[in-house]
Amino acid sequence: xxxxxxxxxxxxxxxxxxxxxAGVDLAVGGLPFATLEAGEGLCDYAPLRRMQQRYEExxxxxxxxxxxxxxxxxKRGLPGRDEEIATVCKLLENMGxxxxxxxxxxxxxxxxxxxxxxxxxxxxxxxxxxFDINDVPADLTKEPPIDEEALWVxxxxxxxxxxxVAEKAGVxxxxxxxxxxxxxIRGVGRIMRSIDxxxxxxxxxxxxSNTITLCQGNFTLMTDDLPxxxxxxxxxxxxxxxxxxxxxxxxFEETWHDAGKTDMLAxxxxxxxxxxxxxxxxxxxxxxxxxxxxxxxxxxxxRLYAIGxxxxxxxxxxxx
Numbered sequence: 366x367x368x369x370x371x372x373x374x375x376x377x378x379x380x381x382x383x384x385x386x387a388g389v390d391l392a393v394g395g396l397p398f399a400t401l402e403a404g405e406g407l408c409d410y411a412p413l414r415r416m417q418q419r420y421e422e423x424x425x426x427x428x429x430x431x432x433x434x435x436x437x438x439x440k441r442g443l444p445g446r447d448e449e450i451a452t453v454c455k456l457l458e459n460m461g462x463x464x465x466x467x468x469x470x471x472x473x474x475x476x477x478x479x480x481x482x483x484x485x486x487x488x489x490x491x492x493x494x495x496f497d498i499n500d501v502p503a504d505l506t507k508e509p510p511i512d513e514e515a516l517w518v519x520x521x522x523x524x525x526x527x528x529x530v531a532e533k534a535g536v537x538x539x540x541x542x543x544x545x546x547x548x549x550i551r552g553v554g555r556i557m558r559s560i561d562x563x564x565x566x567x568x569x570x571x572x573x574s575n576t577i578t579l580c581q582g583n584f585t586l587m588t589d590d591l592p593x594x595x596x597x598x599x600x601x602x603x604x605x606x607x608x609x610x611x612x613x614x615x616x617f618e619e620t621w622h623d624a625g626k627t628d629m630l631a632x633x634x635x636x637x638x639x640x641x642x643x644x645x646x647x648x649x650x651x652x653x654x655x656x657x658x659x660x661x662x663x664x665x666x667x668r669l670y671a672i673g674x675x676x677x678x679x680x681x682x683x684x685x
Contacts, residue, residue: 392425408456461534478544495618510552580606595635647671
């Protein structure tokens with residue numbers, strides 16, 4: 366059976382208690398920036414172990430690391446990429462030693478997920494994030510354009526060096542899709558944006574450690590049949606972001622988990638049918654009354670509704 370986790374910052378906060386009260390025992394974590402001591406790197410064993418211990422003291426098992434050391438030189442094929450790749454290899458080796466099985470990464474060059482409105486009105490006065498291609502700022506990146514084929518070449522270079530390390534460490538690389546799944550954006554190509562391209566990723570460097578983060582909010586913008594995509598990739602899915610949107614890749618908004626374009630019950634059944642036993646977490650929730658929108662998409666109170674909704678779906682599906 367799949368397991369429900371939450372993205373929990375390594376620094377203890379109110380969310381730690383809220384997640385435990387909602388029945389969550391697994392953490393998806395970042396990297397230990399706040400625990401570094403003289404001479405340590407953020408991917409070294411000691412700071413990673415201290416971070417893991419803090420989660421354990423809070424009652425959580427650290428199941429996924431969803432943060433990346435700098436990788437833009439690698440994505441662009443620039444001098445210095447080998448040093449970046451060496452840091453990733455160190456991270457994977459230490460994750461293996463600590464028994465942290467999944468590293469969620471992405472291949473979005475220059476900028477990560479893009480939204481053009483962080484407070485779009487939604488149900489009952491809540492607010493969500495949204496995207497309109499016509500409102501993307503011209504100064505989103507100062508880097509020169511890069512095309513998709515260059516990104517594929519650089520991704521292959523990266524995978525050929527890190528996948529053997531990941532295999533030896535027993536860690537899965539889990540590729541997150543582009544957000545939004547649209548290319549190009551301000552001259553910057555984006556390649557993890559279609560079902561076919563994710564298959565190309567898996568075929569590029571075949572490996573048991575070459576896997577997928579099935580972020581539903583992005584994948585549902587790639588296909589009208591998300592449950593079929595889940596069944597297609599099957600065991601290659603090692604991590605799930607359970608969320609929903611409405612609209613198209615060029616114009617969409619986040620939604621409440623029960624108000625988007627996706628049949629969420631059918632998706633949960635698909636995860637059951639493929640025998641998915643990994644970690645699933647809610648993502649990009651609305652900001653609700655009484656909570657802050659300072660970290661749009663990740664307010665604490667909105668996550669409680671999402672966790673309850675997912676637990677209900679899981680109970681219904683696995684009871685069949």
